Amino acid sequence: MKKIYCLLFSIITSHCLTAQQGTLLASAKRDSSGVFIGDMHATEQVESVSAARQYAIINLKKDLEGLDRGSKNTLLADAGGNERNLNSEIFATYLARLDKKYKGDVRSIETDNIRDIFQIDQKSEIKKRHSSVISAQCFSNKNDGRFIKMKDLDGEEIIGFPLESFKGNSRYGLVENYHQGFARIKKDQVFGFLNYCGDETIPCQYEKAEPFNDGKALVKKFDWYFVDVYGNESEGLENIVDAKALRMGVNVAKFKNGKYALIDNNYDISKKPLSDYFDEIVTFNNELFRVKVGKNYGLIKIDGSTKIDAIYDDINATAEQGKWMIIEQNKKVGLMDTEGNIKIKPSFESIVNISIDPTISNNSTLGIARDEAGIRLIDFKDLRTSKTYSAISDFNKYGLAQVKDGKYVGFINLDLKVVIEPVYSTLGNFNQYGLVSACKTNLNGATKCGYIKYDGTEIIPIAFDEVAGFNRFGLVVAKENVKNCSLPAGNCRVDVIYDKNGNLVIGKTNEAAPIGIKYATTDTLFNGSFIAIKTLNPLKNGDDMPVEYNLVERNGLKRITTQSYLSIKRYDANLLFPVMKDGKWGLIDTTGKIIAKPTYKDIMVTTEGLYGVKYDNNKYGFIDKKGKVQVAFDYDEVRPFNNGLSIVSRGQGKLGVINRFNAKIAPCFFSEVNILPATKQFELLDSSGNKFVLNSNGDCVTNCTKFDEIRKLANQ
Template sequence: MLQVMLKNNFRSAIVGYGVLAATLGGATMPANAQEGASARAERFNGHGFAQITAGDRTFYIDRAGKRLFDSYIEDIGSADTAAQPLGVVTKDGRYGVLARSGGWVLPPEYQQIDTRFGAFWKVMKDGKHSLYSREEGMLLPFFDDVGYLDGRYFDVKAGTKWGVYDREAAQLAIPAKYDGFDYCGGCGRKSDYVYAQRDGKWGIMGFDGQVRVPFAYEHEHWGMRSDEWVRSFSKNGRPVVVHIPTGREFSADGRDPLEILAGGELVVQVNGRYGLIDHDANEILPAEYERITVPNANDFRGYHGPYAIVEKGGRKGVYQRGKGVLIPPQWDDVNVYDDYFALAKDGRWGLYDTTGRELLAPSYTAVTHVNDYFYSSGSKGITIFKTRQKALYGLYFAETGQVVSPKFHEIDLASLTYDGPDAVVVGEHQGEQAVYDFTGRELLPLGYASWSLWDTSSLRYFVVTKAGKQGLYDAELQREIIPPAFDQLRKLPGSGPIVLTVNGDYGDYRYGIRRMDGQEAVPAEYTVYDSVGGTFALLSGARNGGPAILIDGRRGVVTKLPARYAQSVRYPGLVLISDDSVRAQLYSPVLGKSVPNSKFAFAYAYDDRTEDALLERFSPFGLGWVRVDGRYGLLDTAGNWVTEPVYDRVLDFNAHGIAVGARYFPASDWRSQVGYVAYQFLGRDGRPLSSEVYTAPNEFLMAMDYFTGRHLVIRRVEENTGELRAGIADSTGQVLVPPKYDGVEVFNNGAYFLLSVGYKFGIADRSGQIILPVEFDNLLLNRYEKGTEITFPMLCYKNGEWQYYTDKGEVLQVEGVPSGTFTVNTGLW
């Protein structure tokens, strides 16, 4: 948002939320100005409607002034297109759903609309109910009641009975003669049947209308399934499990229900012993076990696999689906980690695979998965285990068989980037850390207080810290290549195979260069570091009097410069060099020679009293501001003047390649004591965009005073009054809004310009055409709603009246408000 220039050299104080006049300190509204107004109006929102209150009635109008609806009930989730729904509204006591475009998703003709279930909304009309598919824009037929089953089938009520409606066949799949239905909507797979109630008893009905399980059971909505088993039935108060294909019933000895494993096997109970039958009701394990349970606590997240724990004779084993008992019940305890089994006997733990092969002999006090949160988050695909001997932890990497003996106090997984996935294993012992990859290869041995990767895309180089100093460790060579003797190690621009070493602190830095093989390329003698063009580094001010050097950050090539001191000018291929740190010249390391006619003061030692020219940084377009005898000009990279030093003050090129050059002209009685500048906009070639010269107070020389996005702020002084006027030009210098206003602001990303003269306001469009002349006392807008600060129709105040004006500059006639004038609650803004 542009801060505009108003009369008397004050910057705009337009900072209020929407109402302009009150925040400008003038043009307050007469107390009796609105006594005759019959309605209260609000600003149009970005969706194209506004609220009107007339007497005790409130309604909303569209941009044409027509009554659109009466009340806004609730929002409906976000959507990308204008045709998507916005919210539930009412009109004349009926409900509808408004689209973001202002049209109707559902017209306001319903008694109720319930949008809580997202994909399907429940609607009621004339006492009947239906479901509306938000995605497909489809409305089911109306019934006495309706419920959602799976998107194709719906349970519907006709009179006092329920049936199932098939949307694809457009008819009832199950006739409406049942007391009610239940369905496993949250099951992983959708079933082809429904739980049905008739004459107070429950059974199973297929969507083909056939009875699958007779109506002989009680039912509660728990343990719902969609496979061959029904677990939620009971008979005479006793839980039973029913096998749908055969109709067989199974029950426990007590009141607790039977367990069904993840693979669909039913744990059956016979005379206090447990066995297994499969989903075809065939026996898998005889009923001779003391317990059969799913592995691990919280198995629904921390466990996957076709396994169960079987217990016999007080010992535990492992059952695998399709193979039977995989690990005989000979163990004191069992934990299952995906396809690995931690088994314990006599207090000692070992690790075994699915073939029963011993991976770790039972000699540890504990064997657990390396992910300490396995029970809540699973293995994350990692096949690494922690072993424990007394107070120390070791590691076992199952994929490679690599064993690390217990020697750590703590072991954790670590990521290589912030919020990234786990990628390495870190062991800690007495404040020192070791790092392993997921194959078990030791990347970093114990001996370092902390570490970080030199490059997160590679596990080769580690920045290590010891006794507060940094060094570099090579995981491939398994040795330090740069000893931990530096305050910092930094990457050079270009991210090549070289390292900047840093010792000391502010005012006493010592910089050097090491190669990635550890060899010293440049001794740590330099006191000044700078970057050049994003791929080069510059070191100068060597304590030993050596020359400044330029380092190619990609290849590591070092180029000596013909001077002790050097400075970046922020342009690739050029540096400023100096023998005495007082006078300097441009130098091209590529050409190996100085740029002709390029003598300057060395910026680090620059003094306003010197007569030498001062080169400021170059722009990305190859032009640099040079100060000579207090004036600025533009120099190209060959040392040629593009613009002679004629400007007293300048602004650097902005992101769009436009700079500002300004000349002072004296203060006068009518121009304030601070004086003024005459300024031009310069293109990336250094030439003025146009021949026009504009005027500004000389305290105006910040980017915000001249640029607003891609637009340029132009000003001129009125010949007769000396008042400063503002306007707007585009990025080519073409005038859009001539400089004849006290203030101009850019809104809606350049779609509109807010104009002011004195305490009157108007609006122009993006081409500068006047929409509203500058004759309004107030306008209602929201300057903080970026991109839609100005919305039409707009409430505008003139001649003691608030009225809506369209983007054609015409007064909007509002349905239900014959006078067309309004009261506006300015206190809300």
């Protein structure tokens, strides 16, 4: 017999009737409008009523075989096969057989003198299947229709009317997926039920309605009633003011006197509840309900019998559902199993579950117990406990929690194993590289810091007075206070930089007489490949250090600059960085090699392989990508090269044009020189307003006689 103890409890949120949520299947997924409950998507379209009957019979045969395992039931042996043979009459005959069989099975169980949970379970399973049979009878009367293969709220494959076709219809305030053969709906502000064909077999007429629960559903007009799968209403349920469906034909009801009790689907006839009356009934775990009597709590079973007497100040489930529970007596808490055996005497101030992120662990069941000595971890699977600590943090993404033992901290894992001994004065939070800052206090009282891995391996030596946080490229600054510095004289701070693997990227300048120097990592990239490191170099007089920069190659995390620079510009097409040192500009390549020493007062972005630079004489010239001077420093102004030509000036507002070899294509005689955008020609004007035009190669094309006279005069 298929057991169904857990069939519905996983989707019950609360059965305390004071809760606002009024549905057994409240946690089933709703759509964004809150109207549609459950996944109603089709797994397959059913093209004809005949095919729907065929699928229905296949499913009903599976149900029957599940109930009669081991038997050779031939009730539907001739069902299925060729769908041509499954007309409405044959289909109706098969369902009539099932209807009769299931009714007989229920009567047989009810007349049996032996009563146990297995029989309750078996009876429940039969009634659920019977509900499906009654709902499926609608296919006998259909000649056409649109149906789909889908899964109902219990995850079982069914054939039914596509409920999503109600989307956008303002008449519906609730459309719930099928459950035990029927779909609960709220239309025009009252509840009713649809069968598998989408027929309103139980018309919308109820103020409230619960899902079907083993052949009957709780409904309310003025009073509460049961309605069965045929739409027949029971007599009114006496003294009941509210009710919620549970499972196996059992419900929880609130009575006029404010008390709660479990009732079964025969309450309209018996007038007797299954359980005693309580001040509160709520779901405890998959098998039990927590009940309240006055100020005390106990547990009852689904059949209403007492499991644990209501003698405790409180009872709560542990993370290990169904195995242990947290009990409270006389303001002390302990653990008890569901048979009532005390496993940990109520001696703690508190025991609480720890919520573990499922991305860390799906099966961890830990709690924290606190008493006068401190706090400890409890594994609810086997009741193992950790050592007592003065503090325990939340578990991080590595499954580790920081613990404090006296003055020192370490880490413990989900198996209650100490993976990093509590020998550190402080520990930070694990970063994206699985590293955590760690500090120790030595015998002299000095505190030294570094970084360790999540398994305790030392990555950055615990030898520094301070460590910063890693940047997003995996670099970190470690700081050391040293004595007898050479710059500035006396004591100073010396920084170094490590990478995430513990490799020294930038070390001390001079071990024997260290120079005080400070670094700060940044997330700034040059050309997507080089990381900028802020650098504060020492000054002899102790003034504030100016901010300069070093470069570290991103992929290999290797320093490429041999010294820091006040300014670094992005590298160009020649893969050269313009850099400034001591107020002068130069060039370095992507390996840090100096191409042009920082000796120039200004530098222009390269054009056609040449850089305009300003020399100490305050004159401009050009150097090439090897740092060699190609155009001497003779000009007060130079402009970028264009097709091998550059506009230059020697002062007094006189402009000319030179080529890459400093040949004077047009002498510095003209008051204005422009490049015409459309033709790239040079237009020159003299002080008298005469206009001259040179082509893009520097050859004269307009007013050339006069231009030759000017050029001849300049060449003398």
